[in-house]
Amino acid sequence: MHPAIQGILTIVIGVGACVAYFYFSNQFLDKVLFPAKGKHAGRNINRANMIRPWLFLFPALFALSVYLAYPVLETLRLSLTDRRLDGAFVGLDNYRQMVTEPKFWEAMRNNMLWLFVVPAMSTAFGLLVAQLTDRIKWGNIAKSLIFMPMAISFVGAAVIWKLVYDARPPGTEQIGVLNALYVWFSGNDPQQWLTVPFWNNFFLMVVLIWIQTGFAMVILSAALRGIPEDTIEAAIIDGANPFQIFFKIKVPQIKSTIMVVWTTITLVVLKVFDIVFAMTNGQWETQVLANYMYDKLFRSFDWGVGSASAIVIMLLVTPILVWNVRNVRREMR
Amino acid sequence: MDNIAGSKSSLTWAVHISVVALVALWLFPTVGLFVSSFRTADQISGSGWWKALFPSEQTLTLRTADPDSQVQQGALYVIEGNLFDDEAANGSKSEISAFGISSRELSAFAVGETAPLRDGSRITVQVNGDYRLESETEITGSRGARVFVDARTPPKFTMDNYRQVLFSGSATDNMAKAFINTLTVTIPATIIPIVVAAFAAYALAWMDFPGRALLVAFVVGLLVVPLQLALIPLLKLHLGIGIGKGYLGVWLAHTGFGLPLAIYLLRNYMVSLPRDIIENARVDGATDFQIFTKIILPLSFPALASFAIFQFLWTWNDLLVAKVFLIDATGQTTVMTNQIIELLGTRGGNWEILATAAFVSIAVPLAVFFAMQKYLVRGLLAGSVK
16 A cells, blocks of 8 residues: 555544544434433433533543553652562662763753753843744744744754764865864864863753754743833833843843743753654763753663652752743632 | 833844844754755765855766767767766756866866867867767777866756655655554554543542542653663563564553653643533532543633644654564654664765755654644643742
């Protein structure tokens, strides 16, 4: 069978089954189980309405429980067992083994660096662009061009930036922009940027900053628009210059939005894996936790330590989780 | 704002210039890849892509015609012709600035000079590639003499890379199959979570049942669970219940991972719909199923569209989920992101192939992005800012 036809068939079956569930389960409830006619019509309608929320919710709850809630618990359990000892309980052995590995500490150190640099830079650039494009006529075009990297996959972005960082032997023409500029200005030999320990982390971070700035910009520019104009007018009348208006009037008013943007990008950073995987694969001291975990799981097949590092990632996210849930509880009241 | 006294400052120009600079900075890398995908391998390695519009200096290795074509002119044996004859791809407009006959001295002779070859013959090369090889004795050997030239080649763009990547059918470069696989993953993995999340969001927004607030908190809590956490337990589960690695598994995984955000966004939107409409419909005897499909779904179109774009971009661009739940040893179900990773490994230096493959994979998301940007922005704002 041609792969395209096979693809279409699988798509039709997959989507069809999902739609069919909702349609037929509700039909069954209304027509067969509790029909809204006959002598028990009133009672039946009430009963049907008691069951229906769960009919609506069932697939979602089922998927959430199986695909997100269960894995958290199962990973926690796996991190306390040893795969080689037939899954016997070994307490904190995996964690102990993990903290003795230099690679783990390298991943931790790099992750902390990522967690600090990427959200800070993306938010700062996003705020800068949002403010600069706020009042110019072609601002919307500029914004969508800066927003565009959001649509590009991490892998695509990795290829794009590998071309930027490309290095050719000294003396030949450089086809990577960075080396072309570097050789032009400094006259030194071209560098293999991704293999320079410590600094190469920043070259990887640039890729994520490039992607995330658009996201920060969109949200912050909406927040900037939402600032009441009279506060700004008052400042102008009082003779404030544009920089004072921006830092003393605008930024304090959108503080909470800045926090939201910062946390969202932090989550992206913690989960990100593709960029490191595609560009250096953790070599030359660029390992991060997510990639370290992937290494343990699918290259060394060490589920114990792999799960332990996954739990470390989970612990790092927990403050944000608690904060989110508390916000929602407050709002529901 | 423009008319407020004092707002039109001398900074206006600085603002315009800085925005231009920022946009250029953000666009530059992508444009580089795009331009590179239309250049030949020689051009890419010969000059930076930003010089693509100008003639490039290259050192080429060319050959004269075979000794079979020699003619006798008086006492001399002569071969005449044009060095670029065999190289139709290089065009006849290339200009030679220097040539050489040994690989140690690539540009030892200026055009028009006569260079002595090792076997006693002499060669003269002209700017346009015309050459004259003459010898007192008969020229022997099976192939023509090797000539190295420094040539200025005019800019040239080609679709060959796309042909190679999409239609060549070779196992390593075959993006066409990966493209179809990616679509097969993406379409159901976009539609299924939307359908499931829309029903759940409606229930959480408008239906009354015990434990509703707790369920909302449950969903919000799951928003932050890193999906790496789910890989091992779920892979074991999939293998255990016999789904194994395949489309069903990857759809389910994307559905599970996409649901928290979908439910959260859609519930926020549905709660903001006017209460009257729903209550009126209830009074008229509509069941919740009818209210949902006839009233809420059409009204929720903007929110549905924005989530659909998110989920589409996310599943199209995904590497990790596909790597764990879909791609098996046969490689039949590989997706484009994975194909590119493999190309990075096997053809890391072949920028024409890499650039083209990457561009094939980002073309669809870019098209969707520019066409539906309005909804994407609206969705972002609905989800993040209250």
